[in-house]
Amino acid sequence: MSAVHSTLRSTRSLAISGLAVVLLAGCASFSQDGGFNSVATTARERLKKEVMWSRSDADQDTIAQRVAELLSKPLSVDAAVQLALLNNRGLQAAFADLAISESDLVQAGRLPNPRFAMLRGSQSGPDGREYSIEQAITFNLFSLVTMPQVSAIERRRFEQTQRMVSLEMLRLASETRKTYYTALAAEQSVRYALQVRRAAEASAELARRMAQVGNFNKLQQAREQGFYADAALGSARAEQASVASREQLTRLLGLWGQQAQFTLPERLPDLPQAPNELPNVEQMAMTQRLDVQAIRLQTEALANNLGLTKTTRFINVLEFGPTRMLEGKADAGYKKGYEVSFELPLFDWGTAKVAKAEALYMQSLNIAAQTAINARSEVREAYQGYRSSYDIARHYRDEIMPIKNRISEENQLRYNGMLIGVFDLLADARAQVASVNSTIEALRDFWIAEADLEMALIGKPKLNPPTRSMAASNAD
Amino acid sequence: MQSRRHFLRGAGTLTAAVAAATVSKVAMAALPEPVSQASPNTMPPLLPRTGRPYNPVVTLNGWTLPWRMNNGVKEFHLVAEPVEREMAPGFKAHLWGYNGQSPGPTIEVVEGDRVRVFVTNRLPEHTSVHWHGQRLPNGMDGVSGLTQKSIQPGKTYVYEFVARRPGTFMYHPHADEMTQMAMGMMGFWVTHPKTRHPLIEEVDRDFCFLLNAYDIDPGSYTPKIMTMLDFNLWSWNSRIFPGIDTLNVRQNDKVRIRVGNLTMTNHPIHLHGHEFTVTGTDGGPTPTGSRWPEVTADIGVGQMRQIEFLADEEGDWAIHCHKSHHTMNAMGHEVPTMIGVDHRGIAKQITQLVPDYMVMGERGMADMGEMEMPIPDNTARMMTGQGPFGGVEMGGMFSVLKVRKNQKPGDYKDPGWFKHPQGTVAFEYNGALAKPARFQSKGGQTMPRAQPDSPPVEVKVRKPVGHADH
Numbered sequence: 029m030s031a032v033h034s035t036l037r038s039t040r041s042l043a044i045s046g047l048a049v050v051l052l053a054g055c056a057s058f059s060q061d062g063g064f065n066s067v068a069t070t071a072r073e074r075l076k077k078e079v080m081w082s083r084s085d086a087d088q089d090t091i092a093q094r095v096a097e098l099l100s101k102p103l104s105v106d107a108a109v110q111l112a113l114l115n116n117r118g119l120q121a122a123f124a125d126l127a128i129s130e131s132d133l134v135q136a137g138r139l140p141n142p143r144f145a146m147l148r149g150s151q152s153g154p155d156g157r158e159y160s161i162e163q164a165i166t167f168n169l170f171s172l173v174t175m176p177q178v179s180a181i182e183r184r185r186f187e188q189t190q191r192m193v194s195l196e197m198l199r200l201a202s203e204t205r206k207t208y209y210t211a212l213a214a215e216q217s218v219r220y221a222l223q224v225r226r227a228a229e230a231s232a233e234l235a236r237r238m239a240q241v242g243n244f245n246k247l248q249q250a251r252e253q254g255f256y257a258d259a260a261l262g263s264a265r266a267e268q269a270s271v272a273s274r275e276q277l278t279r280l281l282g283l284w285g286q287q288a289q290f291t292l293p294e295r296l297p298d299l300p301q302a303p304n305e306l307p308n309v310e311q312m313a314m315t316q317r318l319d320v321q322a323i324r325l326q327t328e329a330l331a332n333n334l335g336l337t338k339t340t341r342f343i344n345v346l347e348f349g350p351t352r353m354l355e356g357k358a359d360a361g362y363k364k365g366y367e368v369s370f371e372l373p374l375f376d377w378g379t380a381k382v383a384k385a386e387a388l389y390m391q392s393l394n395i396a397a398q399t400a401i402n403a404r405s406e407v408r409e410a411y412q413g414y415r416s417s418y419d420i421a422r423h424y425r426d427e428i429m430p431i432k433n434r435i436s437e438e439n440q441l442r443y444n445g446m447l448i449g450v451f452d453l454l455a456d457a458r459a460q461v462a463s464v465n466s467t468i469e470a471l472r473d474f475w476i477a478e479a480d481l482e483m484a485l486i487g488k489p490k491l492n493p494p495t496r497s498m499a500a501s502n503a504d
Numbered sequence: 505m506q507s508r509r510h511f512l513r514g515a516g517t518l519t520a521a522v523a524a525a526t527v528s529k530v531a532m533a534a535l536p537e538p539v540s541q542a543s544p545n546t547m548p549p550l551l552p553r554t555g556r557p558y559n560p561v562v563t564l565n566g567w568t569l570p571w572r573m574n575n576g577v578k579e580f581h582l583v584a585e586p587v588e589r590e591m592a593p594g595f596k597a598h599l600w601g602y603n604g605q606s607p608g609p610t611i612e613v614v615e616g617d618r619v620r621v622f623v624t625n626r627l628p629e630h631t632s633v634h635w636h637g638q639r640l641p642n643g644m645d646g647v648s649g650l651t652q653k654s655i656q657p658g659k660t661y662v663y664e665f666v667a668r669r670p671g672t673f674m675y676h677p678h679a680d681e682m683t684q685m686a687m688g689m690m691g692f693w694v695t696h697p698k699t700r701h702p703l704i705e706e707v708d709r710d711f712c713f714l715l716n717a718y719d720i721d722p723g724s725y726t727p728k729i730m731t732m733l734d735f736n737l738w739s740w741n742s743r744i745f746p747g748i749d750t751l752n753v754r755q756n757d758k759v760r761i762r763v764g765n766l767t768m769t770n771h772p773i774h775l776h777g778h779e780f781t782v783t784g785t786d787g788g789p790t791p792t793g794s795r796w797p798e799v800t801a802d803i804g805v806g807q808m809r810q811i812e813f814l815a816d817e818e819g820d821w822a823i824h825c826h827k828s829h830h831t832m833n834a835m836g837h838e839v840p841t842m843i844g845v846d847h848r849g850i851a852k853q854i855t856q857l858v859p860d861y862m863v864m865g866e867r868g869m870a871d872m873g874e875m876e877m878p879i880p881d882n883t884a885r886m887m888t889g890q891g892p893f894g895g896v897e898m899g900g901m902f903s904v905l906k907v908r909k910n911q912k913p914g915d916y917k918d919p920g921w922f923k924h925p926q927g928t929v930a931f932e933y934n935g936a937l938a939k940p941a942r943f944q945s946k947g948g949q950t951m952p953r954a955q956p957d958s959p960p961v962e963v964k965v966r967k968p969v970g971h972a973d974h
Contacts, residue, residue: 223857230853234845241844242961248840438723438880440860445879446869446886447722447836450854450861457857 058134063126063190070194070318071113074486075201077106079113081123091115095287102291105208105475108281112204113197115282122196129189136182137175142167142349159358164367166349170340177336184329191322195487198318200280202483203490206476207277212292213472214270217465221263224461228259231454252451259458296471299425303418306411312485313407314400319488323399327392330385337378337385402488409491410477410484417477421470424463432463535622535660536572538581540604544590546749548916556614558696559706561762562916564713564751564903565743566692569609577618577664580611582633582691584655584677585626589688591739592747592833595884597718598725599688599742600627606742607714608675608691615670615698621663623655627684630654633663634678635693636764637786637808640665648679655679670697670704671788672762672808674714686729688742690714690766703789705812708757708913713740715803715825715901717767722834723880733768734837737884738830738900745831745902746889750918751823753815754911761823763801764808771830771901774800775813777821778905784810800826815907820891820922825901833884833899842866844963870897892921 061068064081071079082088091114098107113119147162171178235252238244278288306312314320351367354360439456442448476492483489541547547567549560554573561568571580587601602608613619625631632654634646644665648654655661673693677684692712697704717738719731740748753759760783763773779797784790786808803809824831842865854861862877869887879885889896896902908919 226853227857230850234847234850237845237850238840238842240961241846241963243841243843243845436858440858441878441880442722442836443861443864444877445722445834445883446839446864447834447880447883449836449839450842451840452838453858453861454854461857 058130063130063186064123066187066190067123067126067194067197071197074198075109075113077110077113077201079119079197081126082120099283099287099290102293103208104293105205105297108208108277109201109204111281111283112200116200116280117282119197119200122193125189126186126193129186133179133182133186136178139175140168140171143347147353155357157358158356160353160355161362162351162353163362164349164351166347166351166367166369169348174336174340177332181329181332181336184325184332188322188325188329191318191325195318195322198483198487199490202479202487204277204280205479205482207273207280208292209296209472209475209479211270211273211277212296213468214266214273215292216295216468218263218266218270220461220465220468221259221266224458225256225259225263227454227457227461228256231451232256234450255455255458296468296475299418299421299471299474303415309407309411309485310404313403316486317403317407317488318486320399320403323392323396327389327396330389330392334382334385334389337381340378403484406489406491407481407484410481410489413491414474414477414481417470417474421467421474424467424470428463429467432460436460535624536574536579536581538583538603538624539570539609540583541567541609542604544605544743544747546916549914550612552612555617556698558612558614559710560612561610561692561694561710561712563610563692563741564711565741565747565749566605566607566713567609568612569603574620577620578613579620579622581622581624582608583624583626584631584633584689586628587688589742590747591718591737591742592744592884595744595747595882596725597688597720597727597742599718599727600684601688601742602691606688606690607716608689610692610694610712611675612694612696613667614696615667617667617695619663619665619667622660623663624660625655625657628657629683630656630679631677631684631689632661632679633675635663635665635673635675636806637671637673638665638693639668646678667695669788670695670701671784672712672764672786672810674764674766674786674808676766683729685766686718686727686731688716688718688727690716692762692764694762701789703783703792705758705760705783707760707812709751709753709815710760710762711751712762712764715740715763715765715767715771716742717769718742720834722883725882735767736834736837738767738771738825738832740901740903744833744884744900745898746896747884748903750820750904750906752906752908752911752916752918754913754915755815755818755907755909757815757907758812759815759905760810760812762808762810763803765803765805768805769827770802770804772800772802772826773809773811773823773901774826775811775821775823775905777817777819777907778813778815780811780813782809783812784808815905818907818909818922819924821905821907823903823905824898831898831900831902833886833888835886839865843868870895 062081068079071077080087080091082091095111095115098111101107103111143164143166145162145164145166147160149160151158231252232255235244235249239246239249278284278290281290283290347367347369349367350364352362352364354362436456439448439453443450443453480489480491484491544565546562546565549562550568550570551560552558555571555578569580569582571578573579582602584600584602585604587599587604587606589597589599589601589606591597599606611619611621621633623631623633630648632646632648632652635644643651644663645651646663652661671694673695674690675693676690692714694710694712700706715738717735718727719735720727720737722736737744743749751759751761761780762784764786765771776799779799780801781795781797782790782801783795789810798811801809801811842863845866847863847866851861851863884899887895887897887899889898889902906919906922908922911917911919
């Protein structure tokens with residue numbers, strides 16, 4: 029709540045300060061969209077989603093309406109991503125960076141204000157009062173020289189901000205996608221865990237009744253009771269995992285109150301017929317990834333900075349302006365002239381500044397190189413993860429589940445023939461459910477890997493190291 | 505379903521086997537042609553056309569091996585080979601046997617016959633044949649390693665000896681015996697007396713079968729040869745009820761039944777409606793003074809018994825092993841007893857996870873016979889077989905002796921179910937039931953208890969209320 033309010037407040041105050049700048053500047057060149065168009069374009073092209081920058085009550089109403097609409101039915105993954113893009117307040121806060129950055133850009137394009145200086149001295153002299161008055165209006169000439177370069181730098185920084193905001197948005201989309209699948213799978217697992225629990229409950233109750241009429245001893249009864257205790261624990265754990273992942277999704281979607289009661293579909297989407305073949309996945313990443321583009325721009329900006337620093341190393345300030353002065357009596361009349369002030373590079377030759385700029389540039393070069401290396405590696409890893417998780421999920425669907433089903437069918441036949449008892453049948457059902465759970469997890473992991481791959485192609489992904497799930501190891 | 509006997513005529517049913525590729529044709533030319541049997545049905549007695557005459561036996565769900573006379577020697581040809589044995593209609597086992605079947609064909613000779621048996625090995629491992637109970641030269645006894653070299657795959661060995669004493673015998677391998685017996689390698693041998701023997705009576709019908717046991721997992725085909733005692737199929741001549749043929753006789757026939765036990769436990773074979781005497785063992789005919797009337801003869805492991813009786817009571821009389829698990833087919837020995845357990849509420853809960861679940865065993869195991877639910881492939885139902893009055897609820901070592909007035913001599917055909925004369929079948933009593941008088945005395949205590957009794961377990965027996973809950 030308070031976070032939301034403070035975000036609102038900061039947005040509003042920023043808007044006000046932006047307005048002030050515009051009024052003062054008069055000839056201000058603030059853009060219509062505040063740099064948001066490029067973000068919206070990215071959302072449209074890369075995500076097939078829309079984003080809105082809530083800058084007024086009307087915007088907020090529109091967003092609220094869209095949110096309500098999206099929440100009216102079980103959330104698909106696309107709906108969840110759309111919801112997050114519209115409703116996540118962290119993203120709205122990131123949009124404010126655009127305004128801040130643009131302000132800097134506009135500022136850089138402004139002439140500095142002229143400076144007016146005045147000196148007044150007086151003294152009672154023999155001829156009455158004597159004055160010394162100097163009036164000078166000076167203007168920083170150097171800023172005129174540097175203005176195009178500074179503007180260029182600020183423009184790049186503004187573009188970079190746009191990219192960073194876009195990346196932030198993509199990251200949110202990816203995170204939402206992954207959390208969505210996790211939450212959905214967790215809900216599915218809870219339903220299965222409850223089934224196991226019910227079966228275990230039935231066997232415990234049956235064992236109790238068997239002991240009651242003398243067909244089971246205490247050991248046999250305790251064993252069945254033990255299964256029930258384990259199953260109850262399993263369903264509690266599943267419940268816990270489900271709540272955690274759902275809350276994480278709720279946060280990403282920016283929902284609270286009644287809205288947090290959103291519903292998810294019954295089951296994960298089916299595995300696609302075939303995985304996507306992406307032979308030149310690295311090249312795609314190099315051309316598409318926003319973080320690679322951003323670091324490139326940053327490096328270029330730093331190169332320009334370096335050049336600027338080199339040319340201006342000796343000059344700190346160069347000021348020029350008309351001056352008039354009066355000396356002596358007040359009616360002695362003003363002498364007119366101009367004033368140039370100039371700082372002598374006597375102690376500071378600017379070498380430190382140049383060295384720093386050079387170091388920054390070199391650092392940026394290396395960061396850019398590392399970013400490219402990482403990007404290639406990340407996209408390879410993401411693609412491999414995607415392919416292998418597809419194979420695993422398909423193996424579960426086409427091999428493991430049919431075998432488990434066949435085992436269950438055969439066990440049913442054996443039960444029919446009184447070759448095994450009801451407890452064997454229930455034990456098999458429990459084993460069966462564990463593999464159903466693993467199948468759900470494998471499918472979930474595939475969809476998460478797919479989200480990771482999509483992210484890796486357009487920005488830095490948050491790859492998870494492959495982990496063997498609990499249920500999978502239990503099923504073995 | 506009761507399987508029907510199909511009586512086919514004599515040697516026509518015997519199909520010539522294809523000579524195995526592993527045995528040289530030149531070598532085979534000197535041998536009697538090996539004869540193979542494809543059908544598991546009971547074959548009519550093989551009347552001797554050559555050699556000394558005798559009164560032949562009928563092998564239950566089996567047959568007798570034909571022979572040839574060669575310069576006064578009776579020559580047989582046994583082929584040890586893998587076979588597929590139908591143990592009951594719809595249930596087949598992959599066994600090892602002789603000449604197409606397991607057990608192998610019965611060998612019938614007459615006391616004093618010179619017998620030459622060619623044994624060809626078409627098994628994947630070496631074998632030998634031991635002639636259980638015979639008097640013979642030591643080198644013909646068939647114990648591989650001890651009295652002879654084992655017969656390697658593809659090889660043919662010759663055993664030759666004189667059938668010195670009349671009686672009931674068996675043959676089986678004495679090489680990797682554990683495997684080969686568990687796989688069904690065994691057969692019957694009957695030596696008929698040359699002339700009238702004071703201790704061997706002439707009979708009208710002479711049946712024989714071997715007791716054997718297998719452990720075949722439901723849905724599989726091959727016996728588990730490592731099983732020592734916990735077998736799940738108890739068979740006569742590798743057939744299980746209702747796959748076993750009935751023993752059909754004429755009223756007042758003198759009947760002999762020869763039984764040999766090649767399982768790993770004893771079998772008390774019990775006949776209903778008649779008393780019999782044990783007239784012989786694998787040691788020979790028993791002295792008349794040692795014979796006593798019985799209705800059950802316990803046949804020990806590795807033993808043979810000849811029982812004889814006068815079939816003077818008309819009807820369908822059960823003959824079975826009295827170990828009650830031996831009259832069952834494959835069942836789960838670990839299945840918990842469900843009798844008296846209240847399933848209310850639970851069955852529904854279980855069906856949520858196991859949709860096809862049905863409560864069974866709550867009232868007893870007879871449910872099994874009543875319900876015809878799908879069971880694993882190639883598995884005989886545990887208790888089945890329909891009689892004229894309903895389910896017989898039997899399996900394994902169980903058959904029926906059918907005594908009929910109008911069964912013709914020499915006719916072994918199944919006469920169908922017995923038609924009981926009026927008033928000779930148990931009937932339902934419809935009168936009032938008096939309250940039973942219970943014995944009231946507590947009786948004396950032999951020894952005082954150190955510990956007080958624990959609270960009694962509640963006994964719940966479902967009273968018969970029909971089976972509406974199925």
